Amino acid sequence: MHDSTEAPDLQSYARALADELPGTWHSQYRDGRAELDQHGPAENVWDMNELAEALASDGVVQDAVLTRDDGTRLYVIPRPHSEEEFLVGAIAPDLPPHAFRGVREPDGILIPDNPYQAAEDIVLELLPRYDKAAAQAQYNAARPPAAAGDETLVMAWSGRDLVVDRPVRREVVDVLLDLGFVNAEAPGQLTLPGDNPVVQAQTVQSAATTLRSHGLNIDVAVRHASPRTALGASAAVVPPTPSGSPAARGR
Known part of the structure; x- marks a missing residue:
């Protein structure tokens, strides 16, 4: 049993959690700047809530991935500034960008340091949302994109x-400005400031809906930074690969 009187021992906790979850799960633990600075599962975490905020900060120094035998993956980190809580979220399936259009993120949850209770919370709260979202994404993936000329507006967390990146088309810029984006300090960029990830998620959803309502074939994607990786101008606008575009797809 995890001892909550000590600093979070994620490696032992993740193993215990994998044992408590129904089915067959395997745990993979990473620790240290050298490993976490590499692009990895954090980029594909399917969350626009507290877990996304934690990943955008500079406080994640260890993580764990739990993988079920059917390929379902969960991402676990200690909750920042807590010795007794963890955050867990789903990792998006390996699908093309258009698969995530209209699919709401199955946001992660806060779990206690008791693996038995945490497993119960995951089964009751997180996995049903993930299963629903993954089924919708799989359905979309099996169908061709709505239009070959569709574009993707990629947003990235920076703190x-x-x-x-400031869109070329003025009508797109106007939509973003109306929703609260402002000119960033870096030339050629817009930023949505704020410390409430829920409100920011709602704004992303509104951007996708508004752009579509204006007849613009533009999807909206949110890219998560890898832990301890600062986002610069180039990183903020790198188009996602087919396996790295899960966070928001024009919900």
Whole structure:
């Protein structure tokens, strides 16, 4: 049993959690700047809530991935500034960008340091949302994209803000400005400031809906930074690969 009187021992906790979850799960633990600075599962975490905020900060120094035998993956980190709580979220399936259009993120949850209770919370709260979202994404993936000329507007976390390359089309810029984006300090960028990830998620959803309502074939994607990796201008606008585009797809 995890001892909550000590600093979080994620490696032992993740193993115990994998044992408590129904089915067959395997735990993979990473620790240290050298490992976490590499692009990895954090980029594909399917969350726009507290877990996304934690990943955008500079406080994640260890993580764990729990993988079920059917390929379902969960991402676990200690909750920042807590010795007794963890955050867990789903990792998006390996699908093309258009698969996530209209699919709401199955946001992660806060779990206690008791693996038995945490497993129960995951089964009752997180996995049903993930299963629903993954089924919708799989359905979309089996169908061709709505239009070959569709574009993707990629936003990225930079600290607590969302940053996006300033679109070329004025109508797109106007939509973003109306929703609260402002000119960033870096030339050629817009930023959505704020410290409330829920409000920011709602704004991303509104951006996707509004752009579509204007007849613009533009999807909206949110890219999560890898832990302990600062986002610069180039990182904020790198188009996602087919396996790295899960966070928001024009919900």
